[in-house]
Amino acid sequence: MNKHGVPIIDNKAEMRELISHIRKNNNIIGFVPTMGYLHKGHLSLVQKAKEISDIVIVSIYVNPAQFSQGEDLSRYPRNIDHDLTLLKNLHTDYVFIPQEDKMYDPDHKTWVHVTELEDKLCGKSRKDHFRGVATIVLKLLNIVSTDLMFMGEKDYQQVVILEKMISDLDLPVKIIRCPTIREEDGLAMSSRNSYLSPEIRINATSLYQSLNHAKDMFHKGIPEVKEVIREMRIIIESKGGKIDYIEAFDSKILQQIDHLSKGSRIALAVFFDGIRLIDNIEI
Amino acid sequence: MNKHGVPIIDNKAEMRELISHIRKNNNIIGFVPTMGYLHKGHLSLVQKAKEISDIVIVSIYVNPAQFSQGEDLSRYPRNIDHDLTLLKNLHTDYVFIPQEDKMYDPDHKTWVHVTELEDKLCGKSRKDHFRGVATIVLKLLNIVSTDLMFMGEKDYQQVVILEKMISDLDLPVKIIRCPTIREEDGLAMSSRNSYLSPEIRINATSLYQSLNHAKDMFHKGIPEVKEVIREMRIIIESKGGKIDYIEAFDSKILQQIDHLSKGSRIALAVFFDGIRLIDNIEI
Numbered sequence: 173m174n175k176h177g178v179p180i181i182d183n184k185a186e187m188r189e190l191i192s193h194i195r196k197n198n199n200i201i202g203f204v205p206t207m208g209y210l211h212k213g214h215l216s217l218v219q220k221a222k223e224i225s226d227i228v229i230v231s232i233y234v235n236p237a238q239f240s241q242g243e244d245l246s247r248y249p250r251n252i253d254h255d256l257t258l259l260k261n262l263h264t265d266y267v268f269i270p271q272e273d274k275m276y277d278p279d280h281k282t283w284v285h286v287t288e289l290e291d292k293l294c295g296k297s298r299k300d301h302f303r304g305v306a307t308i309v310l311k312l313l314n315i316v317s318t319d320l321m322f323m324g325e326k327d328y329q330q331v332v333i334l335e336k337m338i339s340d341l342d343l344p345v346k347i348i349r350c351p352t353i354r355e356e357d358g359l360a361m362s363s364r365n366s367y368l369s370p371e372i373r374i375n376a377t378s379l380y381q382s383l384n385h386a387k388d389m390f391h392k393g394i395p396e397v398k399e400v401i402r403e404m405r406i407i408i409e410s411k412g413g414k415i416d417y418i419e420a421f422d423s424k425i426l427q428q429i430d431h432l433s434k435g436s437r438i439a440l441a442v443f444f445d446g447i448r449l450i451d452n453i454e455i
Numbered sequence: 456m457n458k459h460g461v462p463i464i465d466n467k468a469e470m471r472e473l474i475s476h477i478r479k480n481n482n483i484i485g486f487v488p489t490m491g492y493l494h495k496g497h498l499s500l501v502q503k504a505k506e507i508s509d510i511v512i513v514s515i516y517v518n519p520a521q522f523s524q525g526e527d528l529s530r531y532p533r534n535i536d537h538d539l540t541l542l543k544n545l546h547t548d549y550v551f552i553p554q555e556d557k558m559y560d561p562d563h564k565t566w567v568h569v570t571e572l573e574d575k576l577c578g579k580s581r582k583d584h585f586r587g588v589a590t591i592v593l594k595l596l597n598i599v600s601t602d603l604m605f606m607g608e609k610d611y612q613q614v615v616i617l618e619k620m621i622s623d624l625d626l627p628v629k630i631i632r633c634p635t636i637r638e639e640d641g642l643a644m645s646s647r648n649s650y651l652s653p654e655i656r657i658n659a660t661s662l663y664q665s666l667n668h669a670k671d672m673f674h675k676g677i678p679e680v681k682e683v684i685r686e687m688r689i690i691i692e693s694k695g696g697k698i699d700y701i702e703a704f705d706s707k708i709l710q711q712i713d714h715l716s717k718g719s720r721i722a723l724a725v726f727f728d729g730i731r732l733i734d735n736i737e738i
């Protein structure tokens with residue numbers, strides 16, 4: 173225990189031992205992997221985990237392997253004290269904060285690729301991002317060996333990739349998808365929102381507005397993706413957003429589509445003042 | 456049970472259930488993954504597993520993902536009846552023979568790469584071989600979730616790659632390395648030896664002869680790899696072997712070396728009549 177009143181585990185061996193103890197009591201383990209700087213999106217995952225698991229474990233680890241060269245690894249926001257207070261308030265059972273220099277061997281060579289899926293959408297501009305995500309999640313699952321893992325649909329591609337990895341590798345874990353949590357004005361919760369200045373913060377609401385506009389267009393009988401994306405671009409660019417991509421795709425295999433239909437999805441990545449924000453919506 | 460008197464499990468769910476039952480009794484599980492057509496090399500692994508584990512599980516699965524285009528997947532030798540008789544005689548506890556069409560999803564996309572190591576030695580000519588090996592072994596470990604896995608040093612690069620994968624991915628399993636088992640004349644045991652005609656079978660003994668010759672040269676004060684390999688080539692080529700590679704390397708990271716020293720290793724791959732045989736020796 174510690175001043176925050178929530179048990180922290182900082183090494184792999186201790187984590188494994190704890191898990192084998194929990195397993196013996198036939199408890200269902202719920203796991204929420206995070207990179208810290210927790211917001212209401214993360215907390216909604218912990219709450220869901222509390223509802224349907226016996227023991228909830230949250231990990232906090234800023235995974236260097238999922239940042240590409242030139243991205244924001246070194247300045248990624250951190251506030252462990254605040255995170256622990258929030259987790260304690262939700263009665264989180266254990267927090268796993270692995271020692272940063274112990275997570276990867278200095279001579280790490282093993283990478284998990286979920287081919288095709290990793291190259292689409294965010295994978296086009298974030299080289300090696302998803303191999304970094306898949307590899308760290310697999311490592312964490314091998315240490316925490318959970319029954320349920322809770323992930324937000326804000327990172328939609330990430331969820332689809334990890335579900336495919338779990339199925340392809342016969343991992344005995346199930347992902348529980350949780351809906352995107354938004355600020356009152358619709359901006360999807362993200363640790364990176366903290367980078368935004370007040371004015372730009374307001375302009376960033378154009379992302380969710382554009383996604384809702386797309387949904388409206390579909391319901392008004394305009395399913396042509398080209399047409400829909402043209403109008404989305406206008407909404408975002410008029411607020412100063414620099415679009416990385418806007419894409420409509422099949423929700424299962426992330427296959428690009430020309431015509432929207434019920435259940436298909438639109439995702440986007442947009443830079444505001446150099447900060448890359450993502451969001452997506454189900455049609 | 457069945458006519459062979461050894462319990463066979465043919466699906467993942469049943470295997471998982473059995474494992475969780477074994478785990479509850481705190482038994483140590485020993486696992487021997489094979490592609491069947493068992494010989495004394497495999498049996499030595501099973502024997503070692505019997506010695507130091509409580510429950511021994513052998514898998515038989517010819518993994519298509521580790522055969523490259525144009526290799527011998529379709530004609531890889533099989534004899535399940537004989538395999539089961541041999542395994543019964545060694546009092547194997549369970550044999551896992553997954554249904555062939557159930558092991559990989561038809562839309563399998565997830566591959567494990569152990570970079571650098573996978574491209575050396577056999578990786579140079581067998582494209583994608585080691586990603587196939589790493590992926591199937593990870594899948595099997597996720598189903599069988601063993602404490603100990605038994606592997607022969609005949610496939611030396613495979614052992615080094617899988618040890619690195621296990622360490623990098625934090626898998627809770629330990630590889631027990633077992634020595635290469637040889638025919639009386641020195642030829643390393645291999646399922647592929649069954650392809651050889653009687654004359655060629657005799658010529659193939661030149662592989663082990665050349666490896667021993669290398670060791671002798673080192674002990675006689677000739678550590679220069681160039682010199683050693685020159686003489687090895689003469690021994691093998693005089694018997695009609697077509698050399699794929701002969702390489703001397705550091706035993707830990709498979710780094711090519713120019714001078715032999717105690718503990719370094721020489722490995723080779725040679726075609727006899729189109730059949731690719733491998734062997735290696737510790738200096």
